[in-house]
Amino acid sequence: MINVHDKHKPLTFIEKTYLPAIVSGVLLTSRHFFVNLTRHILRAFGVKLKNMAAVTIQYPEFLRPLFPRLRTMHRLTRREDGTPRCVACMMCETVCPAKCIYIIADEKLENPQIEKMPRSFDIDLGLCVFCGYCVEACPEDAIRMDTGILEISNYTRNGMILDLETMLSLEPMSSRYVQYDRGGEVVSADYIDERHRSDA
Amino acid sequence: MAGKIISKFFDIDGGNTIDVYERHGGYQSIRRVLKKMAPGQVTDEVLKSNLRGLGGAGFPAGRKWSFIPKDSPKPKFLVVNADESEPGTFKDRYIMDRYTHGLFEGIMIASYAIGANKAFIYIRGEYVRQAENLVEQIKCAYDRGYLGKRIFGTNFNLDLVVHRGAGAYICGEETALLESLEGKKGWPRMKPPFPAIEGAFKCPTIVNNVETIAYVPTILQEGGEWFSELGSERNGGLKLYGVSGHVKKPGVYELPMGTSLREIIYEHAGGLQDGRKLKAVVPGGSSAPVLTADEIDVKMDYDSLAKIGSMLGSAGVIVMDDTTDIVRALYVVTRFYHHESCGQCTPCREGTGWAERILKRILDGNGRSVDIDNLLNIAGNIMGNTICPLGDAAALPLKSYLTKFRADFEAAVSDRNGVGKVADEPVSLLN
């Protein structure tokens, strides 16, 4: 076991002034500043460099590849006959820390094997914190957060509410094949996925 | 070999008729009892005879009779348990078929002893011919005045009724039998109160097996001590052993209590088919724990068998030779108990079905190595935790088969039918 609670060594006088630390900090940031400045200028003049000056991905022209486990907009899954898997058990509603799920149950007596179905199932994305507890709590694998939809915005508050039909119509994210230029190196989502899988 | 008491009538033509019975000394005992003995003396005599409840539990019959409250104002009943449903048992059928009036005489004596004026024979629904015979012979007895009012000119009245069950094994259990007799569903009652205090129709009731009652006239004729000496210590008299299975001469053999199992199988029942080896013996009906071939030197009486962890039960000996598939045998037994569980209390209701399904899966080639221990655990959990002994009856074979023939089961779960075993881990519940 490594003892991480190492006792602080008493600081020397010089250290106590914090000036060396400030200077070295300023030097570090300055180095980045000048190195990157130089690279930018060189690139502006068409010089090919091994490393890029910035790691920023230029959204929205380029999108980050989405990892399969990323929690994105919710969807509801269906049974083989197309009806919602959801049985309106309200586990997700109960566990939801943001209290953004609103379910009203309906009785389906035609099929006693299912009995209970949601009449309405609303998620207020304006309140949702994307914690994924609803997915964890679901005993029927009825709710998933794998649509890959991240850009969620609306002009009205009501527009932020997902309803049953919308969530049933959503599909899981296809392997979003996203490429972006990273200083001449092209990285794809699949590549990252692969690496991710081999790590796992 | 001691003389035969009941089975001597088996070979007599028309042994079931009143005339033949009386010609062989029948209805003497009751006459004497009614004239000369007080009810208490009868009970004492039976007590002396060490006659035990031959239906399976082995509770001394005289003791049971003595539990009847003397001063109860309620009517008392005698119920003869003829619901002989235990697999491997068929002795009562013979008695009812061939020793009918012996049984009646026993009923009369027992009724006199306990002060009952009404007796029932609760016969299992499947015994159609036997029931018809009983009804017919009861009619004869009534015609002769042996039943009904003022029997043999004494003040003793007795009505005898045949009640046919509807085919439930559990109705062989005395309280379930009483429920059924009352017209309800055959669900065992909680004890206490015992039937002797509060039985049929909430009145003091004695429930005795056919065989037990059938020995009573002889005991009263010859004396309790005489009968007692026929058997072994504390297990008085003779016993009808029904032998079935892989023997040359299956049948009912009347032998003294304490005859060794080996003697029964090899001397009386003619031994196994040539070239076969003995694998297992069930000594007392399917619910009795199984014995291996090494254990058959045991004396066939209640105490000796209990000592080696089995029981005499109804003395239905089932012999299995080496061609027997022990796993299937246990499955069949368990399936029977699952089918016959009354469904009242939880461990038996759920446990028997579960055990059957596990055994079925093993037979289908999908056994898992944990199944054996699970089955043993299930059996242990049923044992002793139910209202009636059916739970024990289901659990005992499970326990004994699994422990004594574990190797067979292990072979079954490992490479049954060559299908190969399924992974021990449960498959994902979501699939």
Add this chain to the structure above:
Amino acid sequence: MVKVTIDGIEIEIPKGTTVIQAAEQAGIEIPRYCYHPGLSIVGVCRICLVEIERMPKLQVACYTPATEGMVVHTNTEQVLEARQAVMEFLLVNHPLDCPVCDQAGECWLQNFYMQHALHDSRMFENKVKKSKALQIGPNVMLDSERCILCSRCVRFCDEISKSNELGIFNRGDRAELQPYPGTELDNDYSGNTIDICPVGALTDRDFRFRTRVWYLSETESICPGCSTGCNINVHHNDQRTYKAGGSRVSRLKPRYNPDVNEWWMCDAGRYGFTHVDADSRILAPTRSIGEEQEMSWGEAASEIMTKLREVISVHGKESVGVILSPQMTNEDLFVARRFFRDGLGLKHIDFEVAPLTTGAKDDFLIKADKNPNTAGARLLGVGARQGSGMTVAEMLEAARKRKLRALYICHHDLANGFAVDVVEEALTAQDLVVFQGPNTNSTSALAHYVLPAAAFVEKTGSFTNYAERVQMIHTAVTPLGESKADWQIFRSLAKEAAISVPYFEAEDVFQALTAEVEAFSGLPYAGLAGQGIALRDGQALPESETVVA
């Protein structure tokens, strides 16, 4: 009395007490399914197995009588193992319905699994299939797969409702609860089978799927359905009213009171709460002379008092009739008495309206008098029979003849007690008709002013049942809209009339009531909660006296 030792606790109990009851008294909870104190003992579930010294096998605690010197252990290894085994057996064929099962959250299988079992499943086999979602009665839904065959409901129908509708059919694990062929579970107490069902086999068709039980809050109250005054718990849903279509009260459940209703209540009472959230609720004080117009309490009080004073000054005090209601609490009636009788000096005050059709009754819980507080109103002397004024019938007659010029009617739908044209003629002949009540009815339609009163779940107060037992109701949900408790309405009117009603809480009213009214004197307010207090040692009044004449 016998002395027994349970888990080391020595306790003295009356002879004949069973071990499970003795343990309860010692504060030890033994799990149970089939045992119910109100029903006969069958000992079938086997979960209550305990170890008793000098007994070879485990014994069921529910059936075994405690005897002198008995030493019981409820938490030995053997007991825990057996308990766990029984739990496992119970769950062998129990479907994994918890997500859709209404019982989830108050399910004894769930609770005891968490408390006593927590085993991993060893079950790889298929479960036994039985019928699901079977409507076995107007109020009850049966799911046989979930049934653990504890037979409580069967025994209830045999022993309590004595209607024998239910039976267990078939054997072994195929055994199934069913109503007998050709019958359905439609006795007057069928809802109780749902309460006593420890699992989700019997569920409430009214409550089914409306909400989840863990969203509910619970408030002690009294059923206002008849003069029995069954003790109930109001289960209300405050946070998620969008479930159950906006209704705040989700269900009523009986509350144990050995002197009134034991564990039970009738279906009429159980399902008779819908008016609380009905569309017919009056939400604000309304003036309905000419065009209907909502108004504030201040406006309403001053307008009504002005008109009332006008009537009194022109026609005299004899020209005003007040019809109170036995639906109101003792507190409401007391403040009404203080305001109308003592304050305004009115003479014609009554509360009794005999219904045109006599209510159903039986010899168990259901009383013909469908009002919870008739006895209280009588004891408070706010009836014509107790005072000297006109009865309601006389009032209507006088109103028709315009001898009465103003009527103040609380809660009553007069059409229930009188011919419609009589009521209409009488009310239209008035200068002022004020109706005060929670819901609109044919009488409120004829009133000049309609005042919203809080429903019984929205106020605190006390009812006096037929046997003169004073019992408390408590505020479960906030009053709908502008409505407030009847006594608060009288208080605001009294303020306009400069009559002192110095009460701020229902408790204040009650204290004044006990001080002023002989029959109630000495009642401790704090003692009312829970089981209530009988005014005359629980002796029931003769039935004839309790039926509203």
Add this chain to the structure above:
Amino acid sequence: MTESIGIVLGKLAFVLLFVLNFGGVLTWVERKQSALMQDRIGANRAAIFGFRAIGLFHGIADAVKMFTKESFRPANAEKFIFTLAPAISVFFALIGFAVIPFGDKLLLGGTEINLQLAPLNVGVLYLFAVAGMAVYGVVLGAWASRNNYALLGGLRAAAQMISYEVALGVSIFGCIMIYQTVDLQEIVRWQGGYWGGWLPAWGVFLQPVGFILFLTVGIAETKRIPFDAPEGESEIIGYNLEYSGMGFGMFLLTDFIETVMIAAITVTLFFGGWQVPYLMPDGFHFPWGGTVELANWAVAILQVVSFTFKVIFFLWLQMTIRWTLPRFRYDQIMRLGWKYLLPISLANIVITGFLILMLK
């Protein structure tokens, strides 16, 4: 010395353009410099006809936004003061530049022009007087908002600025003792000398401790990271909470102008102001011999350029520090100001005085 109105207005225009443009550009610099320091690209989206000009238009976009945005005023706010406060803030930040000399004398058409807007012989005192007024804008703005959070921010700002003002004044006494003048133009001229014939006699060499103290305190006066407890944009919110639109913009601008101001004062006091090493009024005179003759106007331009570059360097330094250090906790700020900076400044005066006496 008399200068025509035209010349004064010209100088005024020059200084204002100089300062305001620096202020504006600094918004861009802040974004871009931080981006470079953090391996990012930085603001680059604002474009005119697709021409992005490496994000330079963002400053313009910001200005357009600030001007067009609703200037919201809380219902209960003190209307007059609420509106006035940002203006006070900017005003006092700007007028300080009047006394900053950005060059020596320029001879234009025979007229001698002093490259200093207001040749005040009490320049330093004026500067600190003006700087002391800056706190009013902040406190008044905070108070007038009638918002508890804003008021708390304003209180923090007031406490911080007043505390550090003490140290600010005291930290430069050393310099003044050496320069023997408080006229800023004179101070710069004083620094035109050389020690040992080659080392420019800049204040920083005479007063290294004073320089560090002044720079530290100066940064604190601008209320920027690591001393941004008064506003704490992202987390603790501050005095400008209720301001939007240009009101907020003016507070923002004040910060940047103060940044320029601190840079300018630092350069003037410690880095020889407009001085270019070895540049005499008639051209370069290198210590190793050799001269380059230059016309007076060329010298003046070199001086202004020199001053400008020195200011730019200190702007860069302040930005670098702002994007390097984390925020101090409020108690740390107070402790640093009162328990370290002030005593050290006082000690600096004593030691300086002692050395002056010794060396006389």
